[in-house]
Amino acid sequence: MQRSLLAVYAHPDDEAFSAGGAIAHYAAQGVRVYLVCATRGEVGEISDSSLATPDTLGQVREDELRCAAETIGVSELIFLDYRDSGMAGTTENQDPRAFINAPDEEVAQKLVAIIRRLQPMVIATFEPNGGYGHPDHIAVHRRTVQAFHAAADPGYRPELGAPWQTSRLFYSAIPRSFFIEMRQQMEELGIDTREFDSFGDSALRWPDEKIHVILDVSSTVEDKWQALNCHRTQFGPDNLFRRLPDERVKLLMSREYFALAWPEPQPGQKLEGLFPG
Ligand SMILES: [Zn+2]
Structure with a gap:
């Protein structure tokens, strides 16, 4: 059976930070990898004003994602065509086109149609808090989980395609130990790490014991790095991950972390990779 992976994230660049190494790792083995992106990241940062304006950012980030996806x-690559909902508490949250304001059922139907058409063996999306609590990350998590189960249900909207049970559902998650290690390395070099405090508990709370796959992606970390660099408006000189020397960051980024969500993991269970067997 052809191995295939469907990754579902919220914004251009989520895929590279969360699973860029894994995607490249499996693609290199002949796995078909599909990427769904809910929005074009229209209200993200602009690292350099010569790259985009608030009006052009969505188009620019679409192009950046195409560059990363190819890399x-x-x-x-499938866009769900919703608008970036912005950080929690911003006026962008109110925009009727914002991903968070789309009806759950409408998004579920789009995702179920995609899952039933592509028939992936594995699906990966954010963990419930989406890494650091971005409203779109949380929403894409919830809706992907909903669609994962609905796609397999023969009673759910048969007009969207034949039911499809994906074998495994994973959450990409950054474990507590990663942040501790990164901060330690930065402090050793005398780099300002106060930004870590602003992440609060949310970014730091995914427990290591709830990681089931630690994937060694050192063989594709250069591709991941190149993909991150496609996202020029986001991965600018001020990015936290630019503060360490590139070689150090690449080492940190050479491991990717996934929590098995379905089937329900056994206590202490560890897996070799995302695919069965
Ligand atoms: Zn994002």
């Missing part, structure tokens, strides 16, 4: 070997 890491994505076979098909």
Whole structure:
């Protein structure tokens, strides 16, 4: 059976930070990788004003994602065409086109149609808090989980395609130990790490014991790095990950972390990779 992976994230660059190495790693093995992106990141940062304006950012970030997707070997890139909802508490949250304001059922139907058409063996999305609590990350998590189960339910909207049970559902998650290690390395070099405090508990709370796959992506970390660099408006000189020397960051980024969500993991269970067998 052809191995295939469907990754579902919220904004251009989520895929590279969360699973860029894994996508490239599996694509290099002949796995078909599909990427769904809910928005074009229209209200993200602009690292350099010569790259985009608030009006052009969505188009620029679409192009950046196409660059990244090609670099890491994505076979098909699908936009859900919602608008970036912005950080929690911003006026962008109120925009009727914002991803968070789309009805759950509408998004579920789009995702179920995609899952039933592509028939992936594995699906990956954010963990419930989406890394650091961005409203779109949380929403894409919730809706992907909903669609994962609905796609397999023969009673759910048969007009969207034949039911499809994906074998495994994973959450990409950054474990507590990663942040501790990164901060330690920065402090050793005398780099300002106060930004870590602003993450609060949310970014730091995914427990290491709830990580089931630690994937060694050192063989594709250069592709991941190149993909991150496609996201020029986001991965600018001020980015936290730019503060360490590149070689150090690449070492940190050579491991990617996934929590098995379905089937329900056994206590202490560890897996070799995302695919069964
Ligand atoms: Zn994001």
